[in-house]
Amino acid sequence: MHADFAAWSWNSDKGIDGLELIRKPLVQPRSGEVLVANRVLALNPVDWKIIEWGHPDWKDGHVPGVDGMGVVVAAGACVHIKPGTRVAYHQSLSRDGSFAEFCLLDAATVLVVPAALDDSAAASLPCPGLTAWQALDKVPGASGDVLVVGAGGAVGLLLMQLAVQRGYRVWATAATKHHSNLNALGAVGVFDYRQAHWQQALQSALGERRLLAVFDTVSGAHAASLAPLLGYNGHLVCIQDRQETAPLPAFSTAISLHEVALNSFHAHASLSDRQRLRQAGEQLFDGVLNGKLSLPPHQVFDFRKLPEALHALKQGGEGGKWVARLNESDSVLPA
Structure with missing residues (x-):
């Protein structure tokens, strides 16, 4: 030794x-x-x-x-x-x-x-794998539309695949170079987050449906900006940062806010x-x-x-x- x-x-x-x-x-x-x-x-x-x-x-x-x-x-x-x-x-x-x-x-x-x-x-x-698993574990059920923001990164890529396997209709954002791969892995639609109107394009594709969950890998502020895309009793999951204040008015769509903190399991699990x-x-x-x-x-x-x-x-x-x-x-x- x-x-x-x-x-x-x-x-x-x-x-x-x-x-x-x-x-x-x-x-x-x-x-x-x-x-x-x-x-x-x-x-x-x-x-x-x-x-x-x-x-x-x-x-x-x-x-x-x-x-x-x-x-x-x-x-x-x-x-x-x-x-x-x-x-x-x-x-x-x-x-x-x-x-x-x-x-x-x-x-x-x-x-x-x-x-x-x-x-x-x-x-x-x-x-990335355990972070993705923890994020997905925040959301109940196995049906509905979810959005993975940043699916070109390691966490987002794994999270998107796990969500598809659970049975969700998965939408994603990523740089254009990742789109064909994400579609091949099961995403129903992928948007370039650098395009100014990608949120409107997503809403148009959803039609009358609203998102069950948003998984954001960017920041707390970015996640908050996506809260209006969620439907009633939806889930906003922050993989970077957390929501210190509610992003929407009280008693409106009644969304749930989630933080993901993998390192914390060492001290608190x-x-x-x-x-x-x-x-x-x-x-x-x-x-x-x-x-x-x-x-x-x-x-x-x-x-x-x-x-x-x-x-x-x-x-x-x-x-x-x-x-x-x-x-x-x-x-x-x-x-």
């Missing part, structure tokens, strides 16, 4: 360019924890945002990164996952994360990866909540394996150039899911 390992270190008020590749001492797992040797890490927008904005629990030296995949190399007491098991995970923002050769995790939160699933696919699913979340994650893996879920294409980058990849993600880059593969035979940073 290694005595230390390579990791990207965060420095307060220095943003992405302040990340530093260092070596950290390897800590063995305590009761209820597993130590994972990372094979792949995946980037998410939350990564660059928190690196730039900061986090109340972060101090200089904190390791960022929420999504990763690897092999369990050690397990603490009261853990039933055996060393050698392939797992993927969404790490708590309050703990050292996936931008490293090793990651220490709460065993109750890791997802066992099927043998047939590719490492990169497994690493790229937890944050019960054991049964965690079990349900793990089951949802493993069902997502099965969906990819059986061809029911399509993932964004991977953009592979060198772990040593992680800051550049974060900048590209922030700027929109070439799209797709940014992943870095770690090779045990190639030491990232010599001891």
Whole structure:
């Protein structure tokens, strides 16, 4: 077992360019924890945002990164996952994360990866997949019209497919380059959000029907602007931000407001909540394996150039899911 390992270190008020590749001492797992040797890490927008904005629990030296995949190399007491098991995970923002050769995790939160699933696919699913699942779980029933805003992104793409599979008529917004793929995956109509009159076009396509739910991946303010599209007892689901004030007059269409906060499960979910979340994650893996879920294409980058990849993600880059593969035979940073 290694005595230390390579990791990207965060420095307060220095943003992405302040990340530093260092070596950290390897800590063995305590009761209820597993130590994972990372094979792949995946980037998410939350990564660059928190690196730039900061986090109340972060101090200089904190390791960022929420999504990763690897092999369990050690397990603490009261853990039933055996060393050698392939797992993927969404790490708590309050703990050292996936931008490293090793990651220490709460065993109750890791997802066992099927043998047939590719490492990169497994690493790229937890944050967007579980966020999409949580968002869809806010809305009851299995019929009606729903709108997924930002279906060209990883969360929106998975959410759109899950909603189609549940039985909804799914409308979506995305850049024009994504339209043919989204239609092929089951969207009944896709609109370019950059067109000034896309909302009117959607309403015209709906006719007398109104939306049961809007899933917004942009911002709380953007979600609020779409509230008039909802029908009576509809659902406004904010995947970015939340609604601090009601977007419509009281006692009008009586819509319900929902926030999605995946990271919060680490601190607030019960054991049964965690079990349900793990089951949802493993069902997502099965969906990819059986061809029911399509993932964004991977953009592979060198772990040593992680800051550049974060900048590209922030700027929109070439799209797709940014992943870095770690090779045990190639030491990232010599001891």
